[in-house]
Amino acid sequence: MSTPNVPSPAGPAWSRWVGRFLARVIWDTRVVGTERVPVTGPVLLAANHTGLVDGPLVLGVAPRPLHVLVKDEMFVGPVGWILRAAGQIPVDRRGGRTALVTALAVLRRGGGVGVFPEGNRGRGDATSARAGVAWLALNGPAVVVPVAVLGTRRTGDGLNRIPGFRRRLYVEFGAPLAIERSDGARGKAALEAANEQIRAALATLVTGAVGRSGIALPVDGPERLVAGGRPAE
Numbered sequence: 001m002s003t004p005n006v007p008s009p010a011g012p013a014w015s016r017w018v019g020r021f022l023a024r025v026i027w028d029t030r031v032v033g034t035e036r037v038p039v040t041g042p043v044l045l046a047a048n049h050t051g052l053v054d055g056p057l058v059l060g061v062a063p064r065p066l067h068v069l070v071k072d073e074m075f076v077g078p079v080g081w082i083l084r085a086a087g088q089i090p091v092d093r094r095g096g097r098t099a100l101v102t103a104l105a106v107l108r109r110g111g112g113v114g115v116f117p118e119g120n121r122g123r124g125d126a127t128s129a130r131a132g133v134a135w136l137a138l139n140g141p142a143v144v145v146p147v148a149v150l151g152t153r154r155t156g157d158g159l160n161r162i163p164g165f166r167r168r169l170y171v172e173f174g175a176p177l178a179i180e181r182s183d184g185a186r187g188k189a190a191l192e193a194a195n196e197q198i199r200a201a202l203a204t205l206v207t208g209a210v211g212r213s214g215i216a217l218p219v220d221g222p223e224r225l226v227a228g229g230r231p232a233e
Contacts, residue, residue, distance in 0.1 A: 006105040011087020012065030012112075018086075019060020022053070028166050030213070033173035034063040042107035042142035045173075046133050046198055048206050049116035050124035050218055051152030052160050055088070058114050058147060061171050067106050068114035069099055069132075093119065100132055107140035117198060121159050122221040124149070126203035134195035137179035146174040146202040148209035155218045170213040174205040 023029040037043065045066060047058050055068045072090040075083055083090075089106075091099040103113045113136065117129035137144050151169040153161065163169065177198065181190040210216060 006102060006109075007067055007084075007087035007089065009065060009087065009111060011085055012059065012067055015082075015086035015088075016059050016062070016065055019056040019058075021060070023057055023060040023169070023171075026165060027057075027163055027169050029057065029061060029169040029171060031061045031171050031173075032209075032212075034061070036173045036175055037063050037145050038143055038176060039064060041110055042140045043112045043176075044107070044133060044136055044140070044142045044144045045112065045114045045147050046117050046144055046202055047114065047147035047149050048124040048126050048202060049118045049121050050149070051121060051157070051163065053152050053162060054116065054121075054149050055114065057149060057152060057169065057171065059086075062112070062114070062173075064112050066112045066114040067103065069096075069103060069116070089113075096132060100135060103136055104139055107136060107142045113142075117195075117202065121153070123219070124153075124206065124217050126199055126206055129195055129199035129202070131191050131195045133198055134179065134191050137177075137198065138181065138190065138194055141179070144177040144179055144198055144201075146177070146198070146205045148172045148174070148202075148206045150206075150209060150213055150215040150217065153218050155216075155220055157218065168215065170209065170215050172205065172209045172212070174201060177201055 059066050068088050069091045070088045072092050075090045089099050089102050115133050117133045119130045149171050179194045
């Protein structure tokens with residue numbers, strides 16, 4: 001396994017203030033549960049994913065700097081330059097091994113990583129999750145904090161739509177999870193058990209956050225949206 005090009009912690013140190021400006025000034029974001037995020041040591045923030053701005057929003061409201069996994073299609077032009085300078089990690093969703101190795105190196109130096117277990121923007125209900133976050137939690141090892149993000153995309157909004165000025169958003173950090181291999185569990189079985197533990201905790205948090213905030217998840221997903229971000233007929 002080759003040595004990854006690990007991003008500097010200096011990027012998240014400044015870019016989180018950009019995210020904070022967006023969360024507090026451009027949008028009206030209520031944040032709950034920041035005290036649940038460990039202030040030191042390796043940590044994974046595992047958030048549901050509905051909208052384009054979920055990454056910068058979580059980066060801005062988290063109580064510690066984060067390197068967020070972002071799809072590699074975003075790393076082009078000026079936006080790509082900013083993402084790299086901000087210390088974010090590109091993910092090739094056809095094979096994310098390089099991103100996982102890079103994120104693992106961040107965790108092993110005691111850093112924080114943000115990840116969206118669902119993989120793609122959609123309904124955000126965490127009914128499914130990819131195993132990358134579980135692999136990182138087991139091999140870091142790292143504490144996992146589920147994060148519910150609501151309001152960044154409403155029903156009928158295109159997947160690439162940016163929330164309007166002063167839209168009400170909500171972010172809730174859940175109780176931290178200590179992910180460990182069960183006695184006798186090895187390999188794929190251990191990974192699947194850890195992944196389901198994380199997915200279930202995130203789904204439960206999101207459901208509760210909807211009730212506590214009064215902000216609903218979008219009822220449409222990518223399969224109901226056509227190119228250009230308009231709702232399908």
